[in-house]
Amino acid sequence: xxxxxxxxxxxxxxxxxxxxxxxxxxxxxxxxxxxxxxxxxxxxxxxxxxxxxxxxxxxxxxxxxxxxxxx
Amino acid sequence: xxxxxxxxxxxxxxxxxxxxxxxxxxxxxxxxxxxxxxxxxxxxxxxxxxxxxxxxxxxxxxxxxxxxxxxxxxxxxxxxxxxxxxxxxxxxxxxxxxxxxxxxxxxxxxxxxxxxxxxxxxxxxxxxxxxxxxxxxxxxxxxxxxxxxxxxxxxxxxxxxxxxxxxxxxxxxxxxxxxxxxxxxxxxxxxxxxxxxxxxxxxxxxxxxxxxxxxxxxxxxxxxxxxxxxxxxxxxxxxxxxxxxxxxxxxxxxxxxxxxxxxxxxxxxxxxxxxxxxxxxxxxxxxxxxxxxxxxxxxxxxxxxxxxxxxxxxxxxxxxxxxxxxxxxxxxxxxxxxx
Amino acid sequence: xxxxxxxxxxxxxxxxxxxxxxxxxxxxxxxxxxxxxxxxxxxxxxxxxxxxxxxxxxxxxxxxxxxxxxxxxxxxxxxxxxxxxxxxxxxxxxxxxxxxxxxxxxxxxxxxxxxxxxxxxxxxxxxxxxxxxxxxxxxxxxxxxxxxxxxxxxxxxxxxxxxxxxxxxxxxxxxxxxxxxxxxxxxxxxxxxxxxxxxxxxxxxxxxxxxxxxxxxxxxxxxxxxxxxxxxxxxxxxxxxxxxx
Ligand SMILES: Cc1ncc(C[n+]2csc(CCOP(=O)(O)OP(=O)(O)O)c2C)c(N)n1
Ligand code: SF4
Ligand code: SF4
Ligand SMILES: [Mg+2]
Numbered sequence: 252x253x254x255x256x257x258x259x260x261x262x263x264x265x266x267x268x269x270x271x272x273x274x275x276x277x278x279x280x281x282x283x284x285x286x287x288x289x290x291x292x293x294x295x296x297x298x299x300x301x302x303x304x305x306x307x308x309x310x311x312x313x314x315x316x317x318x319x320x321x322x
Numbered sequence: 323x324x325x326x327x328x329x330x331x332x333x334x335x336x337x338x339x340x341x342x343x344x345x346x347x348x349x350x351x352x353x354x355x356x357x358x359x360x361x362x363x364x365x366x367x368x369x370x371x372x373x374x375x376x377x378x379x380x381x382x383x384x385x386x387x388x389x390x391x392x393x394x395x396x397x398x399x400x401x402x403x404x405x406x407x408x409x410x411x412x413x414x415x416x417x418x419x420x421x422x423x424x425x426x427x428x429x430x431x432x433x434x435x436x437x438x439x440x441x442x443x444x445x446x447x448x449x450x451x452x453x454x455x456x457x458x459x460x461x462x463x464x465x466x467x468x469x470x471x472x473x474x475x476x477x478x479x480x481x482x483x484x485x486x487x488x489x490x491x492x493x494x495x496x497x498x499x500x501x502x503x504x505x506x507x508x509x510x511x512x513x514x515x516x517x518x519x520x521x522x523x524x525x526x527x528x529x530x531x532x533x534x535x536x537x538x539x540x541x542x543x544x545x546x547x548x549x550x551x552x553x554x555x556x557x558x559x560x561x562x563x564x565x566x567x568x569x570x571x572x573x574x575x576x577x578x579x580x581x582x583x584x585x586x587x588x589x590x591x592x593x594x595x596x597x598x599x600x601x602x603x604x605x606x607x608x609x610x611x612x613x614x615x616x617x618x619x620x621x622x623x624x625x626x627x628x629x630x631x632x633x634x635x636x637x638x639x640x641x642x643x644x645x646x647x648x649x650x651x652x653x654x655x656x657x658x659x660x661x
Numbered sequence: 662x663x664x665x666x667x668x669x670x671x672x673x674x675x676x677x678x679x680x681x682x683x684x685x686x687x688x689x690x691x692x693x694x695x696x697x698x699x700x701x702x703x704x705x706x707x708x709x710x711x712x713x714x715x716x717x718x719x720x721x722x723x724x725x726x727x728x729x730x731x732x733x734x735x736x737x738x739x740x741x742x743x744x745x746x747x748x749x750x751x752x753x754x755x756x757x758x759x760x761x762x763x764x765x766x767x768x769x770x771x772x773x774x775x776x777x778x779x780x781x782x783x784x785x786x787x788x789x790x791x792x793x794x795x796x797x798x799x800x801x802x803x804x805x806x807x808x809x810x811x812x813x814x815x816x817x818x819x820x821x822x823x824x825x826x827x828x829x830x831x832x833x834x835x836x837x838x839x840x841x842x843x844x845x846x847x848x849x850x851x852x853x854x855x856x857x858x859x860x861x862x863x864x865x866x867x868x869x870x871x872x873x874x875x876x877x878x879x880x881x882x883x884x885x886x887x888x889x890x891x892x893x894x895x896x897x898x899x900x901x902x903x904x905x906x
Contacts, residue, residue, distance in 0.1 A: 260663050264677075264678065265677050265678045266678075267678060267682075267683035267684075268683055269682075269683035269684035269685075269876065269877050269878075270683075270684065270876055270877075270878060271684060271876075271877050271878045271881070273878075274876070274878035275878060275881075302839055303689065303839070303881070304688075305681070305684065305685060305686060305687070305688030305689045305692070305877070306677070306678050306679065306688050307666060307669060307677065307688070307692060308678075310663055310664055310666060312663060312664050344746070345742065345745070345746050347742065368745055368746070370741075370745065372738065372771070373767055373768065373770070373771040374767065376735065376738070377735075377738040377767075377768055377771070378738075380731065380732070380735040380738035380739045380742065381738045381739070381741055381742035381745075382742055383731075383739055383742060384711075384729070384738065384739035384740060384741060384742025384743040384744075384746065385742035385743065385745065385746035386742075386746075387729060387739075387742075387743060388709075388742065388743040388744075388746035388747045388750065389746065389747060390746045390747075392742070392746070406732050407732050407735065410731070410732045410735075414729075512747065513709045513727045513729070513743055513747070513750065514706060514707050514708065514709055514726075514727055514747065514749075514750045515706055515727065516706070516726075516727055517673070517705070517724075517725050517726050517727060517728075518727050518728075519721065519722045519727075519728045519729075519730065520727075520728070520729045520730065521722065521729075521730035522730060522731070522732055523730065529676075529722075530722060530730075
């Protein structure tokens with residue numbers, strides 16, 4: 252699983268900076284900086300943030316193109 | 323067309339079926355229950371006895387949105403419970419017919435005695451601005467006719483139309499002819515066919531707009547214009563002119579039946595579409611030195627007539643549910659003597 | 662190419678973001694409802710969503726299908742009228758705990774007796790969110806709210822008992838237990854007759870903060886730690902979630 256890589260798409264128009272993704276991400280891939288959600292390129296495609304985001308602002312693309320959540 | 327002996331409440335039930343009503347929800351209350359009873363077991367109609375009048379009116383709102391003509395019937399206490407949702411139906415433009423067979427209030431009052439205490443509640447009972455169309459027939463024959471008219475006006479205006487009656491007319495038995503009155507069809511597409519959002523919030527194009535005064539003004543103007551336009555089709559009234567009288571008696575519903583006894587001494591005007599008030603009153607009133615409203619309340623319609631005519635209107639109030647010609651005569655005499 | 666969130670087809674996406682607070686759980690329930698509709702392949706035409714008033718009550722307006730936003734507490738009778746007038750429609754109610762169990766509680770009591778074929782998803786945040794955080798019929802004993810500053814002393818309503826007493830479908834989950842919550846909704850939607858899915862949902866602004874939670878995430882973790890899935894019982898205990906059918 253650790254080898255898997257995800258590409259994070261953030262819809263900044265939808266994101267309300269609630270911080271759920273920041274706290275839930277197992278590899279600390281998110282940061283809120285100057286009122287903007289930033290991702291740090293460490294995504295392992297666990298899908299937790301996409302699933303819990305209350306505002307449907309995150310989409311994680313996995314490297315192999317599959318969207319099946321692991322974990 | 324057929325001749326039958328019917329009770330007023332029964333006539334409403336049968337006429338509603340004639341008008342194409344497919345859904346009725348109600349809660350038992352004297353003196354309106356016979357409408358519910360008459361409809362129960364009629365194969366044309368789905369009838370629901372609900373837990374209260376709030377549920378009843380909301381169920382018919384749902385049913386109407388789902389595409390079928392719907393009605394409820396109640397009396398004062400239930401009508402009061404429905405008020406919030408009546409405003410809601412105006413805001414969402416849902417065609418409905420709401421029957422109120424009036425009894426003596428306030429509160430539980432005198433359940434088996436007729437009254438006309440809900441006149442202003444029809445017009446102002448819900449919060450906010452809305453422009454209801456209200457019919458108030460005075461015979462079994464007319465109850466039949468105006469039930470169908472109420473359904474037509476509801477479909478044309480996309481609004482809840484009130485059919486007023488009272489414990490007297492509602493419980494009256496008369497032989498009537500069941501005329502095949504024309505019936506307006508549903509114009510609005512039923513739920514489940516599109517992606518509209520129906521809301522009681524101030525809205526524009528299916529979208530809530532809760533902080534834009536312009537949208538609200540436009541919406542209220544639209545509701546007002548629409549109601550005025552449709553009500554013009556139904557300028558229904560009765561006028562019995564007495565050329566030797568300088569006084570016009572205004573009465574409606576049960577009281578108008580009593581007023582016929584005074585036609586040798588007075589002219590009589592009986593509004594049938596009581597709201598919006600038939601404008602014709604303005605023209606007719608000009609001919610008379612005095613105008614008197616006789617009604618079974620302490621002056622509810624009188625205040626509306628005064629507002630329309632900008633002149634003093636006198637009152638013969640009949641309270642307590644008993645229509646006694648001696649009382650009415652006494653009232654008229656007192657007014658004549660200036661007391 | 663970015664993957665498409667296909668369940669979003671059930672929403673009017675131009676209305677996003679929702680007006681709900683950052684971290685509010687209502688969005689999670691909205692999303693799960695769409696995913697459940699997608700899973701069951703519910704047609705947009707032929708499905709109607711009805712909500713009452715409150716933060717949760719705004720849900721209906723986001724769906725890309727015919728929807729009705731009723732007066733406060735009246736979603737159930739409106740939904741019943743819709744269903745009984747056209748039995749072919751799928752009728753779904755999504756509304757708040759105050760709306761469905763407080764002001765509209767009597768309707769639920771009687772709709773369940775009638776066993777009308779509607780599916781009810783209750784966003785149970787144990788608070789009157791929209792009006793500023795007054796206690797609601799599902800507020801826990803001892804919980805501090807705007808109107809119970811020394812802790813709630815009224816017993817929360819036992820919805821499970823109410824629904825089960827009339828042999829209707831009941832399920833309970835939380836916004837933390839996503840898969841489980843979705844399963845609850847899917848089963849509720851599939852059920853013929855009245856179904857009630859109670860989803861414990863965080864209101865951070867007008868409930869959580871007052872009770873010492875810093876953000877939505879902490880409330881989700883509270884659900885994680887306090888609710889246990891029970892798959893084998895026909896009666897859920899206070900801290901259990903599950904489907905009792
Ligand atoms: C008849 C009526 N009374 C009161 C209100 C004010 N009001 C609006 S929302 C609400 C509470 C909603 O609580 P709930 O259903 O739990 O929804 P939440 O906001 O928590 O999602 C109240 C009391 C109203 N709109 N109508
Ligand atoms: S998918 Fe998982 S690893 Fe990737 S950003 Fe989201 S929470 Fe972090
Ligand atoms: S007040 Fe509470 S329930 Fe309402 S949107 Fe904010 S967090 Fe959600
Ligand atoms: Mg709530």
